[in-house]
Amino acid sequence: MLETTDNAEPLGRREQNKIDTRRAIVDAAFDLALSVGPGSFTVDQIAERAGVSRRTFFNYFHSAEDALTVRTDGFLDLALEVFGRMPEDEPLFDSIIRAFTETTRMEGLSQHGELFRMASTNPDLLRAQLHSWERAETRIADGLRARLGAGASSLYLTALVGSVLSCTKAAMRDWAANTPESAEDSGQQLEGRILSALTMLRDGFSDSPVAPAA
Amino acid sequence: MLETTDNAEPLGRREQNKIDTRRAIVDAAFDLALSVGPGSFTVDQIAERAGVSRRTFFNYFHSAEDALTVRTDGFLDLALEVFGRMPEDEPLFDSIIRAFTETTRMEGLSQHGELFRMASTNPDLLRAQLHSWERAETRIADGLRARLGAGASSLYLTALVGSVLSCTKAAMRDWAANTPESAEDSGQQLEGRILSALTMLRDGFSDSPVAPAA
DNA sequence: CAGAATCTTGCACACCGTGCAACAAAGCGT
DNA sequence: ACGCTTTGTTGCACGGTGTGCAAGATTCTG
Known part of the structure; x- marks a missing residue:
């Protein structure tokens, strides 16, 4: 790890x-x-x-509970940092997708899975985690503003970042719920789900997939 | 009201x-x-x-704080109910957009604005509100599953609903932050923002608007 | 090494959240 | 109308939380 x-x-x-x-x-x-x-x-x-x-x-x-969200904060901070290193001429969504998928490769994943599972049975922990994602949302929105320029609409920024994080969250939740304790391909499982969810978002959720593709 | x-x-x-x-x-x-x-x-x-x-x-x-999220819960429940009344042959995003915009027309809006403003200065209230939206997410996902059929991918459902709620949240936050106490066109202000954010989502955030269009 | 700056700790205190048992109010059958 | 049952309210007790404060310990600085 x-x-x-x-x-x-x-x-x-x-x-x-x-x-x-x-x-x-x-x-x-x-x-x-x-x-x-x-x-x-x-x-x-x-x-x-x-x-x-x-x-x-x-x-x-x-x-x-706050002591348990440090891991989550760290993951999201790392993702923001990785995103900041993406080339500016790359299409926006490619940068976003790569930022999150690559971040999963350098983080200890098992703890994140446990965290999500624990949060699903503990309201206080869940709230703390939601707050953690919320805080990251503003940080990432600021980072995005730096890339898109100050002229970008504030609503556009927050809606986009919120959606991206929602999709990532959904991917991690789905992964935490459906991936047994420590599968060997756990990393790919998560990476695939994040890629899948963010691609759906990029394409406007146009096609509703019927196969879970698990 | x-x-x-x-x-x-x-x-x-x-x-x-x-x-x-x-x-x-x-x-x-x-x-x-x-x-x-x-x-x-x-x-x-x-x-x-x-x-x-x-x-x-x-x-x-x-x-x-929980006593203060009743309003939020009610708003989201109402939106779900309104969504349930949409014709099934209507394009999905049209139903979603109409569900939220029409919901804003039948709810007392001023309190929601106050709630968002209060949450921005009070972590505990913010967490409670985030939890409220989170709970609504699962309810709405269930409602959507009923419409799309049981074959729909779970990840697709949660990612979509999460994104929709994130955009709605962003719209309401932007509205609460930028609309003075009780403007006469407060309702249209909010409705326009929700329409705008959800349209961005439907179109995959393809065009980055430069004008706030406030 | 002495003084300043910073961190840790114990203490006190108001507040929180809940199990429990007594009490009151509403429903229900006769 | 009258008891009996069911359901909701209340006070009490108790352990846990979160924070201001001041005393003490540790580290930095010259």
Whole structure:
């Protein structure tokens, strides 16, 4: 599983400690969610497992669910970054599709699947995830504005980005729901679904496919 | 402002009382949100203003924010109902567009605008609203499945519905942000934006408009 | 090394959300 | 009209949440 930050930058102890505790908290929250189920544990348990005080947890996150959306935020940030590296003369939808499909190749996928499955049984976690996608929507809209120029209609931008993220979300949900624990072609499964959903979007959902093509 | 239920059905006192308290709670919550701002009041205040006990409030809603999404739920339910009345031989996107634009004509709009504006400054309310749209997504997907037949791909359905709702959401957000308090043509403003966004979606966002056309 | 800046922690406190049991109100059969 | 059942309301208790605050520990800076 590749992580996104291999930078061996000269960090001060302050920043390194913060990164470490943050990681410890996120890992502790994720482990707990996996073992006892989302919503079935307290902040105190996360803090204890992470080796920090309850108060410190709240210095980093507003709620237990927020600690579980870091992965989602990271995925979407990475997608935005990848999108930013696309050639500007490429057709817009080609860039979008490539940005998301390529992003799936460099991220630890299993956790995302678990996250979606957990969210389907836990309203609070679901809300936190929806919020995560929502925040990404504005960031990506800003990124798109930079590419399309400031003259682009705001409604056009938000509608487009919202639709793209909805399709990606739908693809990941479908993938999480229908792909067994850890299939060997899990990555291709997801990539194919994202490609499929975004292609539908590009073509205006003109043809209604009858075959799931799973 | 037209309300959706003018049914003078013979309701028992039990059901009528429940409807009344529910209304009282929703109205109290909305009034409080308008006057002191979302997130700046407690459940006790809602209960007191609604004339019920704190405990009773929690018999109806899980949180203060949930009481504020009833309007949103109602709007989306109405849209689904209207969509269900569209002729089946009509092109799909025509039905969708008409369903939403016509729905805006029969709903009290000002409250929806306020809701969107409030959500933009209150994370918890935003999450509740996103959840409301998310719930509607599954309901509408089921409705669409009934129309398209059981053979339609699940991914196609969820991607389509998600995109449609994203565009509608974007239209309402844009409208709420850019339409002054109570313009006289507020309804047309919203309707035009929804039509615009859904048309973009139907056409695959092929042309990027430069003029906001506000 | 001393002082400044920053991070962690414990504490207090208001608020949240729910199980439970007592109570009240509405429906129902006679 | 009268009990009996069903359903809704209320108060209480209790564990959990989220945050301001101030004291203490850790890191940075000169």
